[in-house]
Amino acid sequence: MSMKKPLSGILALLLLAFFAKGQVNVVKTPANFGSDADTRANILNNANSAGTDDWYKNTSGSGEQIIDTSGAAAILDNYINNPSSRAVPVIRRMHQPTFSVLNGNTLLDAIFQRDHHGSDSSSFGSRSNKNGENPNDWSGKTSYTSNLLGKNDILDAFAHMRRDQLDSLWMIGGVSMDEQNGSSHFDFELFQNTISYNTATGQFNSTGPDLGHTAWLFDSAGNVTRIGDVIFSVDLSSKGIEAIHTRIWVPLATLAITPTSFNWSNPVEFDGVNFGGYAEIVPKSLINSYTAIENSQNTWAGPFRLVRANETLQDDFTKSQFMEIAVNLTAFGIDPLGFGIKDCALPFKNLMVKTRSSSSFGAELKDFVGPIVVFDQKPVNGFTDLGYYCDSMPQVTLQVQNPNPNFVYQWQTPNGNIIGQTNGNSIIVDKPGIYYVTESMTSECPNTSVDSVQILFDSTCRILDVDIIGFSAIRNKNQAALQWDISNNQDVADFIVEYSIDGRRFQPALTVLAHGMVGDAFYESKHTWNRLPGKVYYRIRINGAKGGAKYSRIVPVNFGSNLDKVNVFPNPSRGRTNIEFMADETGELQYSIYDLQGKKISDRKYRVTKGGNRIEVTELENKQRGLYLLQIRNGKEETNRKLIIE
Ligand SMILES: [Ca+2]
Ligand SMILES: [Ca+2]
Ligand SMILES: [Ca+2]
Numbered sequence: 084m085s086m087k088k089p090l091s092g093i094l095a096l097l098l099l100a101f102f103a104k105g106q107v108n109v110v111k112t113p114a115n116f117g118s119d120a121d122t123r124a125n126i127l128n129n130a131n132s133a134g135t136d137d138w139y140k141n142t143s144g145s146g147e148q149i150i151d152t153s154g155a156a157a158i159l160d161n162y163i164n165n166p167s168s169r170a171v172p173v174i175r176r177m178h179q180p181t182f183s184v185l186n187g188n189t190l191l192d193a194i195f196q197r198d199h200h201g202s203d204s205s206s207f208g209s210r211s212n213k214n215g216e217n218p219n220d221w222s223g224k225t226s227y228t229s230n231l232l233g234k235n236d237i238l239d240a241f242a243h244m245r246r247d248q249l250d251s252l253w254m255i256g257g258v259s260m261d262e263q264n265g266s267s268h269f270d271f272e273l274f275q276n277t278i279s280y281n282t283a284t285g286q287f288n289s290t291g292p293d294l295g296h297t298a299w300l301f302d303s304a305g306n307v308t309r310i311g312d313v314i315f316s317v318d319l320s321s322k323g324i325e326a327i328h329t330r331i332w333v334p335l336a337t338l339a340i341t342p343t344s345f346n347w348s349n350p351v352e353f354d355g356v357n358f359g360g361y362a363e364i365v366p367k368s369l370i371n372s373y374t375a376i377e378n379s380q381n382t383w384a385g386p387f388r389l390v391r392a393n394e395t396l397q398d399d400f401t402k403s404q405f406m407e408i409a410v411n412l413t414a415f416g417i418d419p420l421g422f423g424i425k426d427c428a429l430p431f432k433n434l435m436v437k438t439r440s441s442s443s444f445g446a447e448l449k450d451f452v453g454p455i456v457v458f459d460q461k462p463v464n465g466f467t468d469l470g471y472y473c474d475s476m477p478q479v480t481l482q483v484q485n486p487n488p489n490f491v492y493q494w495q496t497p498n499g500n501i502i503g504q505t506n507g508n509s510i511i512v513d514k515p516g517i518y519y520v521t522e523s524m525t526s527e528c529p530n531t532s533v534d535s536v537q538i539l540f541d542s543t544c545r546i547l548d549v550d551i552i553g554f555s556a557i558r559n560k561n562q563a564a565l566q567w568d569i570s571n572n573q574d575v576a577d578f579i580v581e582y583s584i585d586g587r588r589f590q591p592a593l594t595v596l597a598h599g600m601v602g603d604a605f606y607e608s609k610h611t612w613n614r615l616p617g618k619v620y621y622r623i624r625i626n627g628a629k630g631g632a633k634y635s636r637i638v639p640v641n642f643g644s645n646l647d648k649v650n651v652f653p654n655p656s657r658g659r660t661n662i663e664f665m666a667d668e669t670g671e672l673q674y675s676i677y678d679l680q681g682k683k684i685s686d687r688k689y690r691v692t693k694g695g696n697r698i699e700v701t702e703l704e705n706k707q708r709g710l711y712l713l714q715i716r717n718g719k720e721e722t723n724r725k726l727i728i729e
Pocket of ligand 1: 120137138674
């Protein structure tokens with residue numbers, strides 16, 4: 084529904100009555116997203132309704148899917164052929180680049196996370212854990228033996244943030260559960276600072292400065308001066324969704340202040356201690372403030388289907404198994420934009436979806452999904468085809484790999500020279516040196532990440548009149564098959580095949596002696612890996628018979644390591660980050676961290692169990708800001724990641 088057109092008086096009154104409070108158990112389309120307890124775009128109320136966006140799409144129409152469904156067919160095949168794979172979580176992010184604009188709505192980010200189920204290793208354990216506590220005091224289950232009740236066992240969680248044409252910021256959520264046959268109680272909890280979970284110890288590491296949370300701060304007039312943590316609580320009964328309650332984290336004394344952008348609930352609900360807790364707030368006006376609904380009949384579970392706690396596969400959600408909510412943060416007076424904080428202010432960093440044992444906010448916590456990193460923009464990657472020049476220095480193009488069209492890229496150099504524009508997805512340079520590229524949401528926002536590209540030039544290089552006519556490198560099982568053609572072969576002494584794991588620092592792999600043929604010549608060679616390395620870059624160095632050297636272009640070869648699916652987050656970080664991955668089997672995992680000079684900083688070995696694992700990396704705390712290389716390997720494979728410490 085567009086609110087931009089002028090409304091007739093009667094229609095406006097009708098709408099006012101309709102929106103007299105947050106809407107529950109009614110199909111709505113907040114910010115053009117189907118809040119209808121159905122997963123399909125262009126479907127509303129189980130009928131075709133062209134134009135609404137939703138999590139998935141399998142009907143034609145202008146409405147778009149929000150979740151990236153790549154690999155869904157392979158996951159389903161695996162569910163059938165290898166049923167043990169049904170226990171493995173699935174994580175997908177937004178189908179569109181972050182901050183894309185779709186029909187006037189700005190899509191900030193979205194996530195689909197298939198949780199553990201049945202013997203859920205990500206659930207609350209040994210002590211009685213509650214909302215309103217410091218998350219660092221919570222404890223999760225470290226043994227996988229005990230089961231959750233079906234009504235407390237989350238199967239899948241969905242979350243999406245979008246800003247509509249009226250500049251209202253919506254948090255849209257979805258949850259499917261194993262059973263909903265009476266009462267289920269959910270929280271969507273939004274953290275301003277990073278929070279992570281260690282499956283081995285069952286401990287959370289929540290970095291918020293106020294008892295593991297971030298408190299909302301106000302001036303004496305009641306204006307918000309800092310945004311903090313928020314929790315939306317949803318209670319379902321046999322009648323459907325009862326209500327959504329919104330609470331924010333504040334010290335108890337804050338309740339003496341009268342906020343300008345919302346009200347405390349009356350009587351005010353507060354769960355916590357004097358130094359901090361969750362206080363319930365209500366919007367100045369409930370109009371268009373939230374919607375919530377559960378499915379009243381069977382509806383399609385989506386391309387990843389549904390895996391029940393007992394590992395059976397379902398095509399559809401049965402009645403009351405799926406629920407959708409949408410909360411208007413702007414209407415609630417908790418939109419960062421409303422406080423004069425620039426557009427770059429993200430509404431929150433991490434998200435957890437949890438279940439409680441009863442409708443009481445302080446009831447015992449049961450299952451959780453996450454913590455999920457939101458707005459997880461991939462760090463910028465600057466590159467150039469050839470980083471080494473000899474004899475003469477040409478104009479060279481430096482580029483951003485897979486730039487996000489909604490972000491701004493700015494380049495600078497302390498010792499090189501940029502010709503023309505210094506911003507954009509690519510620049511032209513004509514001097515050796517180091518070039519930095521930063522990524523940010525707008526030129527006024529702080530950088531989200533930085534990368535560097537080095538251009539080397541060897542002025543003493545002697546002219547080598549050999550040209551590389553062609554160079555290719557392709558994968559053949561555990562080998563790279565390399566072929567190259569050159570001119571003036573008689574001037575060549577030998578070739579060094581060099582490889583790099585980051586596309587920048589190369590090392591020799593093998594030497595190929597030149598044969599004596601005069602004129603054009605063809606060479607081939609193979610480079611074998613004992614442990615599959617993920618992505619590797621190759622180049623050929625030609626050494627002249629009378630001195631001088633030249634390099635080929637750089638060609639990537641992807642050995643497709645399973646470890647490529649490793650999730651490293653947060654990244655950039657302040658030094659503490661996590662490695663999360665699924666292991667096919669119980670075994671060992673090692674990682675090493677190197678600085679940009681190639682010096683090893685850390686080398687650790689862990690025992691990992693089949694299934695989901697998370698390792699906390701803390702060695703870079705108090706280390707210099709900048710780029711580091713993380714090399715992760717098991718017996719057969721390895722993968723490499725750049726770590727950014729900010
Ligand atoms: Ca929907
Ligand atoms: Ca869980
Ligand atoms: Ca679960």
